[in-house]
Amino acid sequence: MATAFIPPDYFRRYSVSEIFGSGRECEVDLGCGDGGFLLAVAQQHPERMYLGVERLLGRLRKVCRRADALGLDNVRAVRVESRYLLEWMLEPGSVRRLHYLFPDPWPKEKHHKKRMIQGDIVPVLHRVLSPEGEFLFRTDHEEYYSWVCEIMGASLLFRRGEWNDLASYPATDFQRCWESQGRTIYSARFVRNS
Ligand SMILES: C[S@@+](CC[C@H](N)C(=O)[O-])C[C@H]1O[C@@H](n2cnc3c(N)ncnc32)[C@H](O)[C@@H]1O
Secondary structure (H helix, E strand, C coil): CCCECCCCCCCCCECHHHHHCCCCCEEEEECCCCCHHHHHHHHHCCCCEEEEEECCHHHHHHHHHHHHHHCCCCEEEEECCHHHHHHHHECCCCEEEEEEECCCCCCCHHHHHHCCCCHHHHHHHHHHEEEEEEEEEEECCHHHHHHHHHHHHCCCCEEEECCCCHHHCCCCHHHHHHHHCCCCCEEEEEEECC
16 A cells, blocks of 8 residues: 555654655644544645554554545555654654644543653654644543643743634544534644744
């Protein structure tokens, strides 16, 4: 499958050119699921490169099949844990936008440590993003929303930004499901400080 990115070595960093065969602006969808958002945004912006990250093999295969069927040459999908990819496999400053959409909220207090956003990931997000790069977060879970806003807001590495183009931002598969149940959607955009 042309879309699958299977790293030959998990112990080194990759440039955008190595992953895509071209060095255009790169965005990453963290926990891309079945790829509804990833494929829609890649069609919206053929001039940009989109890397989907997913730990579940079945979902990743589905993304690859759908991207290949659509003939998208600006999408790659990799099976790896999101934080590991950001921390150890991508070159610093190589990502323009990180999309973190409807992640598992781990609502029970004893599971909060499993949430990807913790204080110590903020420098990791800062390092992988290019100057003025963005971290875009959406959820239906109010408490996780507050958690992320508090952690990101406490850091001088990012500032809160307006999100004016939300209307044209594609919906994710989970978002459609939550919206059909009438749930409120929370959105936050954080911009990397230089
Ligand atoms: C609730 S789903 C949301 C999927 C998609 N973003 C959407 O909104 O439709 C969360 C996805 O993230 C994946 N995931 C969870 N933790 C992950 C991790 N640490 N690394 C990579 N993928 C992860 C799950 O397998 C799942 O497909």
